[in-house]
Amino acid sequence: ELPTVVIIGRPNVGKSTLFNRVVGSQQAIVEDRPGITRDRKVLEASWLEVPFLVVDTGGWMPGGDALEEKVSRQVEEAVRDADVVLFVVDASVGLTDDDQTIANWVRRSGRDVIIVANKADNERRETDRWEFLGLGLGDPVPVSALHGRRAGDLLDVVISRF
Numbered sequence: 001e002l003p004t005v006v007i008i009g010r011p012n013v014g015k016s017t018l019f020n021r022v023v024g025s026q027q028a029i030v031e032d033r034p035g036i037t038r039d040r041k042v043l044e045a046s047w048l049e050v051p052f053l054v055v056d057t058g059g060w061m062p063g064g065d066a067l068e069e070k071v072s073r074q075v076e077e078a079v080r081d082a083d084v085v086l087f088v089v090d091a092s093v094g095l096t097d098d099d100q101t102i103a104n105w106v107r108r109s110g111r112d113v114i115i116v117a118n119k120a121d122n123e124r125r126e127t128d129r130w131e132f133l134g135l136g137l138g139d140p141v142p143v144s145a146l147h148g149r150r151a152g153d154l155l156d157v158v159i160s161r162f
């Protein structure tokens with residue numbers, strides 16, 4: 001069984017962009033596991049010849065309406081199966097209350113979490129990542145999922161956690 005990396009975070013932080021960046025052109029669905037819904041995309045990826053599964057999620061929305069709660073529950077299920085959780089935050093926006101709520105919850109999940117400070121498109125935005133130290137989940141790793149900036153550095157950290 002391949003190690004599983006699950007991407008979570010509030011909506012619009014760039015989870016799906018990161019997912020697409022990580023799986024690249026090797027878009028093969030390798031597992032049709034029961035319980036995986038259409039809202040959770042699972043693809044195989046590899047870095048430095050280390051294969052793993054990547055799961056995109058719909059976005060965790062605390063205190064939302066019925067549909068949002070359902071999506072949030074699917075995220076919780078995905079995290080339960082995770083070897084590594086990529087908790088994506090938006091370095092161009094900064095720390096939000098929803099980030100804090102997700103952090104409190106993911107800490108309790110006991111999973112191995114990496115804070116990904118996405119939209120770090122330039123040097124200054126990279127520096128903005130230190131604000132997310134306040135989540136208490138370790139050093140934020142800066143990346144620009146859109147441009148690919150420091151994506152390799154992030155993947156180095158990911159495979160070191162397996």
Ligand code: GDP
Pocket residue numbers: 009010011012013014015016017018059118119120121143144145146147
């Ligand atoms: P999701 O809701 O978390 O899956 O977010 P998406 O991947 O759909 O991205 C939301 C928006 O952020 C889109 O307009 C993306 O193009 C944009 N975005 C994602 N990653 C980056 C990034 O690294 N830099 C910038 N500037 N925009 C990004």
Ligand code: MG
Pocket residue numbers: 015016017057058
């Ligand atoms: Mg998405």
